[in-house]
Amino acid sequence: MIRIRGLTKRYGTVLAVDDLSFDVEPGAVTGFLGPNGAGKSTTMRMVLGLDRPTAGEALVDGRPFATLAEPLRRVGALLDPGALHPGRTGRSHLLVAARTSGIPLRRVEEVLDEVGLGGAARRRVKGYSLGMRQRLGIAAALLGDPRVLLFDEPVNGLDLDGVRWIRGLLRRLADEGRTVLVSSHLLGEVQQIADRLVVIGRGRLIADATTEEILGGLGRPQVRVRGARADDLAAALRRPGLTVAPGGDGDLLVEGATAEEVGALAHAADVPLWHLSDVRPSLEQAYLELTGVATEFVTTAPAPVRTAEPAR
């Protein structure tokens, strides 16, 4: 597992990571989510001993990375797929890594097959597409069969098939009991893969909970309702704790009650309903709400509001 306590990194005047504490448990995919510049890569680099914390600690299985025996067999990472030697073939890249880490050479063929690069293994990396480089980087991360894996924006450059493949791979790695931390700046991307989410903004922890809890707790769920007599319906819904607002086209938007409760109130007032549905805030909207206060680069475009399918 990965344990992060009070982790802080300052580059001159920039506080890239600010007193961050969280755990990444085995057997689950943990999404590490935050806008560009939030401090995800810096945190991962500190876990991997590539950057020295200004304060606090990042531990893998209870120890700093630098003190781990056979670190590449304990921890695998995909950081920057651009950092591959262009003149080497995919296979020789992995052979070098295996030799220097005392990893059996047969693992090279295994991981090449695992990432679907078997056919391209003898081609030079400079001819690889971004997606192929990404797969090679993932092969390198898997080489030592590590129990702890960190992937920094792993779906970057992958086409739809590639994205599906990486989702399947991350799930399988977690199901095998490994510790899997995967970063992204897109909520829509990680919410489909991650069991838990650690959300950061400007280097600080914003949320650390299951994906379900985070998505469920974001935004204020509303109920969209339309009935035969709008005025009677609005009067029936004017209860303490409920807010009722016009929703366009004669609809009402109700906050503070479930669809069942709204239906029951309408029924009690004898107002036939034509439409009743839950309205969930769009994920991107919810994410903006969550990270808005902690976003380094703020956009001005409003997020589109996606509503639930109408009730039948």
Ligand SMILES: Nc1ncnc2c1ncn2[C@@H]1O[C@H](COP(=O)(O)OP(=O)(O)OP(=O)(O)O)[C@@H](O)[C@H]1O
């Ligand atoms: N070597 C460095 N020197 C100076 N500042 C740095 C350095 N590395 C990162 N930073 C700064 O630290 C902050 C966090 O950067 P980091 O790359 O960790 O964010 P991130 O969440 O990974 O972003 P992205 O999604 O864009 O990769 C940014 O303000 C960045 O400019």
